[in-house]
Amino acid sequence: MGFTIGKKKVSPLTRKFKHLQRYIEIINTLSKYGWGSELIAKTDLHTLFGDRFKFGKELVEISKLPEGERIRRAIEELGPTFVKFGQMLSTRPDIVPQELIEELEKLQDEVPTFPTEDARRLIEKELGGSIDSLFKEFPDSPFAAASMAQVYKAVLHEGDEVAIKVQRPGIADVIEVDLVIMQDYARRLKKKQKAEIGIDPETMVSEFARAIRKELNFKVEFGNVTHFDSDYQDDPTIHVLKVYKEYSTEKILTMELIGGVKITDSIKPEVQEQFRIDPKLVASRALELVLKQIFEHGYFHADPHPGNIRVLEDSIICFLDFGMMGTLSARLREQLADILIGVVAKDERKLTRTIISLGQGGQSVNEDELESDIAELIKTYAFGSTLDDFDLGAFLGEISDLITAYDLKGPRDFYLLGKALSSIQGVCAEVDPDLNLMAHAKPYAEQLALERLDPERALKEISSSLVESSKLMLELPYTLNDLLTLVKRGEGKVKFEIFGLEPLIDSLERITDRLSFALIMASFLVASALISIAPMPYAVEGIEVDVVFFFIALAIGIWLLISIVRRGKLK
Incomplete structure (x- = not known):
């Protein structure tokens, strides 16, 4: 039986032995920061590798650190996959405590640069030409580096100054190994702790694997920029990066080199004079652009922190880094409105109904209790409408907590939306603390509400429903006829899905592994016997081959015996 993440399948034997060293590194790192033995006990990892993990005593300095900081340091030490996972968890207030979220938001993925020669070779391989034929100028060192890529300033032969994002060699293989291990741990955690943690860790890791693989494919980011550009072609308040298709692949992304200043630097008088910047206009435009992304286009930049927003001359806004984007359906945008x-309106009844419709699945909801909780929220958040008084991102975080508390399931990008709003809110508050958030957001919400009352839209929806209903009625007799025909022929099939077989499957995997080793041991014994009775002795540098084969078989046999005794199967 294989082990699958996405489309990649790894056999149990390969998983256990190929990734053994990485398993040990992870457990030793977690042990160093205080969780090694507890982690092993909860997930039965000792049954995989016995007592091979070495746990030293916690360092005195580390043991004095707050738990949140120890978690962050451990994640940073484990490398890019875990850093990205920690950053994803920082957007999930429904499952991560606020104090830990604040610590995870500090995660850094700074790593040493890799050699420029490696970058040159990758560029030439991906783009199919020499560096000199592709670029007029190419530097000897990058101007920025992160865990997954580093960026070079270059000049095309046409004279365009560009930024070239080059994927770190071998990073995809490193991430795939970590994803296999994370999914293995999630599977074990799910079996042991699901009742306690109240979430499905396998699903969470699978969603993360999907997201990080998309981030590894620079064609996805290229498509995000292209999509973003199509939404804002006629908007003079924003400049969208130009991307160069002929100089971009899955591992290379070439974009125009952007000048300007970081948005939070627009409050400096010298910057305002040099770039003709009005900070109040900058804050207003940045907020308007994010609200427009959310309410009008349903396609938003999910990480609008200060480093990802540049301000050009005349207060023009430019977003950077389109690796993480969020999507909102028309229905979800209306619910947000x-x-x-x-x-x-301080209407707790309306909010209650909206939250129930926003949640998906789960048990029946006690509406009276939910309405009471929402009334408390409104008292806390509805008074005061400046950025200092009304934290929209935090409010959506509270809504997320309610969705979780009442066993509802929120849309995938709803948590990402709260994170994006909190981020842009903090940025704008730094540039213009007096900016009125609700004054900007309310017109978008009201417009969406009015659109639902549009007679033309209502007619279209009714017409669409009638068309679908007529199709269903026309197809229903044929569908029933096909079903009855299958039943008459005895070809009808019912699919059953049986749960709770994981222990049996694990046992079968162990049995398969041991049978494989037993066959290998038998092969060495037979080979040893045949060689020993051969007329001509076989030896390599004086060492008899049959003796070597015999001791290999003996070692495998001893290993199998110890493994069986350790599991208590030999009594």
């Missing part, structure tokens, strides 16, 4: 309108 209902939430804002409910807050402004």
Whole structure:
């Protein structure tokens, strides 16, 4: 039986032995920061590798650190995959305590640069030409580096100054190994602790694997920029990066080199004079652009921190790094509008109904209790409408907590939305603390509410429903006829899905592993016997081959015996 993440399948034997060293590194790192033995006990990892993990005593300095900081340091030490996972968890207030979120937001993925010669070779391989034929100028060192890529300033033969993002060689293999291990741990955690943690860790890791693989494919980011550009072609307040398709692949992304200043530097008088920047206009435009992304386009930049927003001359806004984007359906945008309108109107009943419709699945909801909790939220958040008083991101975080508390399931990008709003809110507050958030957000919410009352839209929806209903009625007799025909022929099939077989499957995997080793041991014994009775002795540098084969078989036999005794199967 294989082990699958996404489309990649790894056999149990390969998983256990190929990644053994990485398993040990991870457990030793976690042990160093205080969780090694507890982690092994919870997930039965000792059954995989016995007592091979070496745990030293916790360092005195580390043991004095707060738990959140120890978690962050451990994640940073474990490398890029775990850093990205920690950053993803920082957007999930529904499952991570606020104090830990604040620590995870500090995660850094700074690593040493890799040699420029490696970058040159990768560029030439991906783009199919020499560096000199591709670029007029190419530097000897990068100007920025991170865990997954580093960036070079270069000049095309046409004279365009560009930034070339080059994927770190071998990073995809490193991430795949870590994903296999994370999924293995999630599977064990799910079996042991699901009742306690209340979430499905396998699903969470699978979603993370999907996201990080998309981030590894620079064609996805290229498509994100292209999509973003199509939404804002006629908007003079924003400049969208130009990307060069002929100089971009899955591992190389070439974009125009952007000048300007970081948005939070726009409050400096010398910057305002040099670039003709009005900080109040900058804050207003940045907030308007993010709200427009959310409410009008349903396609938003999910990481608008200060480093990802540049301000060009005349207060033009430019977003950087399109690796992480969020998507909101039309229905979800309308529900978000209902939430804002409910807050402004202090209508807890409207908010209650919206949250119930926002959640998916789960048990029946006690609406009276939920409405009471929402009334408390409104008292906390609805009074005061400046950025200092109304934290929209935190409010959506509270909504997320309610969705979780009442066993509902929120949309995938809802948590990402709260993170993006909190981020842009903090940025704008730093540039213009007096900016009125609700004054900007309310018109978008009201417009969405009015669009639902548009007679033309209502007619289109009714017409679409009638068309679908007529199709269903026309196809229903044929579908029933096909079903009855299958039943008459005895070809009808019912699919059953049986749960709770994981222990049996694990046992079968162990049995398969041991049978494989037993066959290998038998092969060495037979080979040893045949060689020993051969007319001509076989030896390599004086060492008899049959003796070597015999001791190999003996070692495998001893290993199998110890493994069986350790599991208590030989009594």
